[in-house]
Amino acid sequence: MSYDDGHGYGSREPGGRPDDAYSTLGGTRQTRTRLPDSEPGPPYGRRPVRGTRSLVTVVGVVVLLIGAIAFANRGSGDGAADKATGGSGTKSDSAASAPTAPTGTDPVTGKTGTIASGFAHDAQGAQSAAANYTVALGSDQMFDAKGRREITRAVYVPAVAAARLTDLDKVYTGEGFLASIGLKPDGTAPEGLTFISRSNPVGSKVEGYSGAEATVSVWYSALFGLAGEGSKNPVAEGWYTTTYTLSWSGGDWKVQDFTQKDGPTPVGRDQSASTAQEMADAVETFGGFTYAR
Template structure:
């Protein structure tokens, strides 16, 4: 699933809480955001239709949140981007990526290329977590992740995108919680980061991600599945740290699906509870 600052997922959504992870959210100018890994052949036509329907809903929510945003992603093709430079592998540098933590979100990113990439990876995880669907947690994420000048705007957009009607379509109550016996999952895993442009107090980056989303449980109508997407983030140096100034998301690049044996719904729910997600990378 994906998110953006312009209107919800598409821009996407995601958040982090014991037993839950990843939800697409809407960025200030873009979009918002089972059982085991399943091959497409193993899905019934009914489940496939349900999953497609959920994805469409998420994309629509993100578009709503981003449609009035000023963030945009036009700079991702900037002529100032490094020319002919190959992607740099993540490697130990001897420098600690961050110096602090604000709740579940890392803080204290260096004003360097590495610091900007670390911040982008961290924010990609936070913006597509299940907590983004919960009012209080969502406001907390916005306060911590966005540049001060963007906070009020993003809270309005995301609150509008994650309405009670939208949550109901995802099978969640008005507080963003799944029904008893079910676990809503939204977990994002950054696969790699790319610095598109770094100039003074601004940075544009792309984060290639994979992740899980859906509802785990015996009676789930939207089983957990995986997806691949790229988040575009515009960061701004504010109050001594990198903060999100705008974001959006697009599908892919996605590899060929493997033929892994699909796990049961309980196995997936338990795995999410037992294995904590990463809060930042690089």
């Protein structure tokens, strides 16, 4: 239904006068009558033109609102709020999202290979571990035998790491799997193509927490495919949520188990896809992040 189809948006009958308070003059679409500001306009109709003073007032209110929101999201300074919520930025029984703002605690003090380690022993540290492990487990290194072994040993608890590595080796070296995604048997890309596999966490949420165990969900987008001329598997984007069961083991958070599901997936914008070379250049020149809060 267009604005001119129904009552209240102007009649189009020959010789008739529009009954809309904001009807037009001579086809110029100029306002015919200006109603008092106190009177509500039509739900989807044209609003009366407001003066400069009203515009300044509206802008001032918006600025104050943004400032108030920013102030409310700042840390307490003395860490009292963080201590009350286990460092997660939100109470454990609240479904509200926690802002990814500095909390005054640096949970990452070291690394294992290229993976961050030494996470804080609290809910904040568990979220940081889950986000960093999402990046590692979704990287192109998982398609290389040596890289897969190093990542698995770094992120999983020792009691399950060996069994998990065996399962992963079966998946990644399974008959036809690498060929189906356009890779060579050793997990590398064919000549002239660049293999891209990168996970980009958008946010994390603590589903449950105790000193010995934490359940954390990570929502992220993933880029996957082969960039280059003639690629039969061009780089595409997917959205997923992985929920990790983390255990405090050997002075750090480690993965005990996880589940994964699709989405939430946003509606794609009307943007032109980049060329294969632009995509290859981007992934080679833009490094990934170490996620910490």
